[in-house]
Amino acid sequence: MSQLNREDLLREHRPENIARRLRQKPKSQKVSDFVLGAIDGCVTTFAVVSGAFGAGFSPAVVLVLGFANLLADGFSMGVSNYEAVSAEREFREVAKRTEERHIELVPEGEREEVRQIFANKGFSGETLQRIVATITANRSLWIETMLTEEYGLNRTRYNPMASALVTFAAFVTVGAVPLIPFLIPQLALQTQFTVSTLLAGLMFFAIGMMKSLVYSQPVLRSGLNTFLFGGAAAGLAFLTGYLLRNLFGVDVS
Secondary structure, three states: OHHHHHHHHHHOOOOOHHHHEEEEEEOHHHHHHHHHHHHHHHHHHHHHHHHHOOOOOOOOHHHHHHHHHHHHHHHHHHHHHHHHHHHHHHHHHHHHHHHHHHHHHOHHHHHHHHHHHHHOOOOHHHHHHHHHHHHHHHHHHHHHHHHHOOOOOOOOOOHHHHHHHHHHHHHHHHHHHHHHHHHHHOOOHHHHHHHHHHHHHHHHHHHHHHHHHHHHHHHHHHHHHHHHHHHHHHHHHHHHHHHHHHHHHHHHO
């Protein structure tokens, strides 16, 4: 660790800065939703482009298939993310109501749960008793402790509609990039596909780098991984279209 990094860490771990960070509300999942939608949008749309090109379809057909897939899959993914986030939020609410009821009806049993949870973390004796007493003296803290320790739930803010809209917007915006060259009729079909491939590769790499910021991964490795996965999906789609074209003798160019 460099001296500069250590100085930054020391500054961030001053009591006042620690208190400031802990007062902040948990971050939403909008960045994760964007990365999810962007990756899937680019992969699936370029896979359609590759499959259609491999099958020998005309640029007009590529555009029709591409935009139809873009809107339909983008909407589907937005709805799926909405349902997933809603389910997580509802589960947390159900768990919270359950713990509230348990504390109301069997408080001693719930205190014993807290005691065993922190005993398993290595606390014992008077220290353990003080921890249990402190947590169970504050009802909100007691409930949040049980949600975290018993159910593994954190305080993440759930906004299903925002997650759905961000996912859909990212899917459509990034997914449309590989279709741009096919909107330029002056380009030959091979040139359109080549430019589309380059743009998709750039998007894959950029999204992977963005993902590294969310999940604290090495930037270049994350970008390369997403690039390779996206390329593999597109290659499979191209091969499928090419094989089906030759197998059934399809020619719609």
